[in-house]
Amino acid sequence: MKARAAPKEVTVAAVAATRIGGLFSTALLLFAGLPLTAGVLPEDRADALYHSYDGGGVDITGPSILVLKKLNQNVALRGNYYVDMISSASIDVVTSGASKYSEKRTEETVGVDYLHGNSTLRASYTNSEENDYTANTASFGVSVDMFGDLTTVTLGYSRGWDTVEKVGDPSFSKDLDRQNYRVELSQVITKDMLMELGYEAITDEGFLNNPYRSVRYVDPDSPAGYSFQPEVYPHTHTSNAVSLRALYFLPYRASINGEFRYYHDTWGVSAHNFGVGYTHPLGDWLLDLRYRYYTQSAADFYSDLFPYENAQNYLARDKELSNFTSNTLGVGLSYEFVRDGWRFIDKASVNLVYDHIWYDYENFRDLRDTSAPVGKEKLYGFSANVAQLFLSIRF
Amino acid sequence: MMRTRNLAAVASLLLILLLAGCGTIEPWVKPYERTHLADPIMSFDRNPVSSAYIDHVYQAREGARGAEGGHGGGCGCN
Numbered sequence: 001m002k003a004r005a006a007p008k009e010v011t012v013a014a015v016a017a018t019r020i021g022g023l024f025s026t027a028l029l030l031f032a033g034l035p036l037t038a039g040v041l042p043e044d045r046a047d048a049l050y051h052s053y054d055g056g057g058v059d060i061t062g063p064s065i066l067v068l069k070k071l072n073q074n075v076a077l078r079g080n081y082y083v084d085m086i087s088s089a090s091i092d093v094v095t096s097g098a099s100k101y102s103e104k105r106t107e108e109t110v111g112v113d114y115l116h117g118n119s120t121l122r123a124s125y126t127n128s129e130e131n132d133y134t135a136n137t138a139s140f141g142v143s144v145d146m147f148g149d150l151t152t153v154t155l156g157y158s159r160g161w162d163t164v165e166k167v168g169d170p171s172f173s174k175d176l177d178r179q180n181y182r183v184e185l186s187q188v189i190t191k192d193m194l195m196e197l198g199y200e201a202i203t204d205e206g207f208l209n210n211p212y213r214s215v216r217y218v219d220p221d222s223p224a225g226y227s228f229q230p231e232v233y234p235h236t237h238t239s240n241a242v243s244l245r246a247l248y249f250l251p252y253r254a255s256i257n258g259e260f261r262y263y264h265d266t267w268g269v270s271a272h273n274f275g276v277g278y279t280h281p282l283g284d285w286l287l288d289l290r291y292r293y294y295t296q297s298a299a300d301f302y303s304d305l306f307p308y309e310n311a312q313n314y315l316a317r318d319k320e321l322s323n324f325t326s327n328t329l330g331v332g333l334s335y336e337f338v339r340d341g342w343r344f345i346d347k348a349s350v351n352l353v354y355d356h357i358w359y360d361y362e363n364f365r366d367l368r369d370t371s372a373p374v375g376k377e378k379l380y381g382f383s384a385n386v387a388q389l390f391l392s393i394r395f
Numbered sequence: 396m397m398r399t400r401n402l403a404a405v406a407s408l409l410l411i412l413l414l415a416g417c418g419t420i421e422p423w424v425k426p427y428e429r430t431h432l433a434d435p436i437m438s439f440d441r442n443p444v445s446s447a448y449i450d451h452v453y454q455a456r457e458g459a460r461g462a463e464g465g466h467g468g469g470c471g472c473n
Contacts, residue, residue, distance in 0.1 A: 390442070
């Protein structure tokens, strides 16, 4: 399992959530008064994907099946079945002395879209199961097209209930509640350009650390010079993220896109990422190229090496909460083998997407480097190969 | 705190005034000018099954989360 992020004080989270909730109610009231035009539901489609991630001693593969089917002009059903088959000998596993482990996560989502005039209401429910982690999430959303369909505003809310367990300790069971608030504005800028502005606030409350992960501290009595103790996280976490995306149609038939996101949370993590992409059709083929840069600062209570045991109230040595950057280069190739209909299929394509991601940590050290003094081990880094092969049909 | 509230009140008022004038906005891109925008290569999320997956890959290894686009939502998974 992966530890989830969360706040310093429950009160702060509650106040923030109440304020955000108030804003949502106001926005909903305002939308209710806008003039209606007719919208459309997305076309029927089915996608069958096989994914593979290989990096940092972790190997994850599995399928993802997504189906979207309209029942009539106003109602559509959605379903997604997703599996992660995990085999992990990550740096945390190796340096803690544990042996390689395997686990499986299965996620199922069902949803319904309801179109009324220029508004689409969405509701969905997701269940995710691992041997030591259960997550249930209910999501609601409304999208409204306005100003001659040049603008689409979407509001979303999700509520999640998780149960964290620990293998080998049947008495261990902790709860985690999650809430997500989303606002998105999609705007037609010109006949060749689209933009999308997004904001999402997430508040978590409950057990947020990983029951298996430890932090290390200086211990002169230990032969290695350091010892481990379990990590301790706050019980709340609130985050805000804002993103801007743009898509531009080039003078010949191709498109370029760009995105930027800024993130900040109550644990002191600040992050931003930007990305650029290029899509180029070549007959029945479609080529995608993309690059993404990501960087973040460390959480306030993160340290690679604490000066002594119980050095502070909260303790983390999760590399996801450290100071690091990552770079991704990706390429996608799509071949449309049905363009003009065949039996019940309108269009069909086979797609291959490959991404290579480099992670460089700035204050997370590789403890396999035993030749260096404690706290001076070489910095950890790894790269990952991420591949997707999928079949996509429209009907 | 007071200053934040005042700012929020002014922002809300501006939003209401802005929306009150909605009826007079003329679409500056006419429906017949939207050929390029309707092209599948002009979609932020052409393959939701693929973008949801890659967002999951990033989210599981980064501190940041949220505002990923239409396919986001947070499944509470790793």
